Amino acid sequence: MISAIPQSVTETYAEGLAALRRAFDSTADGAAVLRDRTALVDSLLCGLAQHVFPAGPSARGMAMVALGGYGGRTLFPHSDVDLLFLVEEGRAPQRHSQQIAALCRLLWDMRLRVSPATRTLEECDQLQHDNIEFHISLLDRRLVYGDAGLFAALHQRVLPQFVRREAPTLLKNLAGVTQARHERHGRTVFHLEPNVKDTPGGWRDLQLTRWLTALAAPEHVAPRFTDSKSAFASDELAQAFFFLASVRCALHFLAGRDDNTLSSERQERLADAGTGMSGPRPVTAARWMQQYFRNARALDRAARRALDDALEPRSGLYAAFENWLSHLSNSDFSVMHRRIYLPRPAALRDRHVLLGLFEFMARHDLDLSGSAELAVTAALRQTGMSLAWQPGVWGEFERILQGPGAASALRKMQESGVLASLLPEFGCLDALVVRDFFHRYTVDEHTFRTIEHLHQLRGAQEGIERRFGELFTSLEQPALLCFALLMHDVGKGISDTDHVTASREAARSAAGRMGLGAGDRELVDFLIAHHLAMSATLQRRDIFDAEVVRGFAELVGTQERLKLLTLLTWADIRSVNPEAMTPWKAEMLWHLYAATANHLSRSLDDERVSPQELDASQLARELTGQSTSREQLHALFDGLPRRYLAAHSREEMALHARLAGAMKSEPVQVDVRRKHHIFELTVLAPDRPLVFASICGTLAAWGMNIVKAEAFANAAGTVVDTIRFSDPHRTLEMNPEETERLKESLRNVLYGRASLEQMLRGRTPSPLAARVRVPTEVRFDSESSAHCTLLELGACDRPGLLYTVAKVLAEEGCNIEVALADTEGQRAVDVFYLRSQGAKLAPGQLERLHEKLFARIGE
């Protein structure tokens, strides 16, 4: 036995390592390094073993077996060398252990980190619960030196039978270890400085796919990664392997040790060298990291899919049958273990079924099975379908965006190519990297996360997130906000200097093509144009300064826009990185929102449309001539709060102008239209007592529930009331002809031809059982408005509430100059601008009103 390393062996090894380095510097071929280093270490071990084990290479009773990465011929420049010394029971164990120890000492002296294990065949067949890693490393085994017969017994008999028997335990442990590792790294591939071995989408996940294959088929030895491309399930995975192999080799050579951190500095160096990439060099670090994330994403996806498939319980026939008939399943989609399967994959050639799949996924927050994903990709490829130019596609896309699982659906749409087909503008964001110390995610992932965090607000139970959640659930069209978020950073893939303008152009193009209405397109454009405004105001302005709030209120114009912009800002900041939205920032954002909302509610009557302003406006030019005269325009718009102009689209104002024109022959004009899941009622009538109460009462008598209302009066004494209501009993939905009867009923009440009291008798609205207790709050404010007393009321929302309040106000002789009604979840929030006999309300009136409101509404 030797105690010193023969010089020839060390020299050969050192020369071999240097040659590896030179070859890599020249070719950057990581796969070649893995193969060649494995061969070099094989040669070294054989050379040393010949001296240590005098019985020679075919000595009986001992086999030196390569395990893990070494066994799989994927040995990185500074990785550990995992070795198993397989011995026969009773074969002079004392002598073998001395020889093994001597060999390991020689290797350590050469600064080779060896991880040795000594086992008999019987020991290899026994599960060690506290050393599962050892059993996993045995999945990649290879004889290096010694007793071939002993190794054959291990390789062909003992281990296959062990794996067949212990596969469920090994699998469970492997899943647990993988989950823990992913959890340590935030369950995301997106790190500013990833660890290319352990981070999701790293080397360990690649190994995981191989281990899972080995556990599923222990008799079959799969080709090794460095042996053949058939070792990979797809070209995408093969590409990821070659890229990652090169990157990790480069990191080892740079650090001179087993260091797998892709620091910012190393990203620059590897990008300069173009490591892992073909094409012209150098590339920017951002571009290089884009490639890294594409490969990491593919690996992460493959690993998760392989683990899900492996873990799927092999349930009994009845349980499987029951699961297939899950209540969510339908003729097109079956649901099992929260994944969607396709009974008829060919149906995906129909675009409605294809998009319906993602709508189903978003609505129920499910995942796609592997077979469904493959079917989607195949359907797109086979049909050559281009969704971008198909008519009426917005309705289907809208339903995807508003589902709680929208973000997951969008990610799958991107992975499968459906999103690129539907929204080509988004393609430039694929794995796009923004290199700074704040943005942790690629731009596309950041975008998906904004939508994900938005939908998660629904479930927020406490703290400041609950407040933002209430805003989200009160939105009329959450899908528009999601669409704005989807497009808000598209410009970063188009322009380096002005991404906002580029995003707006892309959104306009996409929205027009998809068939969004003019008002909706305008709203999306507004949100994208100003998506940084609120954040900038928070950072650079004093948000406790009334002037700053006033200026911001002027920018947003309406409560709805304010809510949308606030939620967009919240989602955008929240998705920069996990720590970006601090409680401090969230409170600042909330304060700016609340201050602006208050300003919008309390300043309505200060700023009114003047005739001169109207004549000079674009609005007048657009509306005049559309069967609307200038006189009619003045008759309607003069004296309306300026807020009216911001709150209504051009089409709505054109409608109101037409109705105003028709008032000459019919003083009470009524229009009812369906808008998505609610109805919008517009009433133009001469202002007189009880108009607002009558409208609200009529709707209550019909069983309708008012969710939002705006009531304005202009200088000519015409009220313009816009009321949005839901139809909980589906009266209008099931009986379309009832819409005309409702309109007629309203006209009759307003003309005094029908008795509202009679209509309401026998249909006394009873308070709905509230899921949460909502106390009634009444507050008067005689300071905020120069002309009116403000009443701010909060109460549990129920049908007939607004009628009750309006009736009390009318009974007390209050004239409603402006009314704003809104709902936040279960809570009705109403603001009234009141005057009595041409002045603000007296203190005595306030007391009586306070008492009556509490008496009629309840505590």
Next chain:
Amino acid sequence: MKKLEAIIQPSRFEAVKEALREAGIEGMTVSDVRGHGRQKGHTEVYRGREYTVDLLPKIKIEMVIAEPFVEPAIQAILRAAKTGKIGDGKIFISRIDEAIRIRNEERGENAL
């Protein structure tokens, strides 16, 4: 060596940072904090519900600087952070016994 702690309005931070840079002071630690002075905050009403804003958001800047730079730093902060309104903030000065640069173990003013 002295330590300066300045509590300022968030909206004045960029101006203060620029003023300090012009005065030749680059190193600083910045934190988001909340607090109030004698004015104690106030009550706001949003949609009929009261909520108290008793701890207002501020920015805290901390610097350790050599003696000759102390007064220029104070003047820079005063110039940039002052609005004349309640809530402008405060500056605190304290003595520092020692400073050490971790990278190369330099001590004293050389470590700043």
